[in-house]
Amino acid sequence: MKKTFLMMALAVGMTAFASSCDSKKENQIEENAENMEDAADDADNPAAEEAAEDMSDSADTVDPQ
Numbered sequence: 134m135k136k137t138f139l140m141m142a143l144a145v146g147m148t149a150f151a152s153s154c155d156s157k158k159e160n161q162i163e164e165n166a167e168n169m170e171d172a173a174d175d176a177d178n179p180a181a182e183e184a185a186e187d188m189s190d191s192a193d194t195v196d197p198q
Contacts, residue, residue, distance in 0.1 A: 163189055 170185035 166185050166189035170182055170189065173179075173181035173185055
């Protein structure tokens with residue numbers, strides 16, 4: 134009984150850790166896209182700005198927060 138409980142707790146912990154890592158990576162991707170979009174706007178480069186918007190939108194599709 135104790136072994137089963139321990140294994141279940143370990144599985145839940147690993148799942149929670151994996152989810153938090155994915156969320157951090159998605160937030161980092163979105164932050165990088167925003168920085169790239171700002172830099173493209175400052176450089177007055179519409180093609181790069183559009184590419185950054187697309188990258189940001191794709192990150193939002195995965196993680197809408």
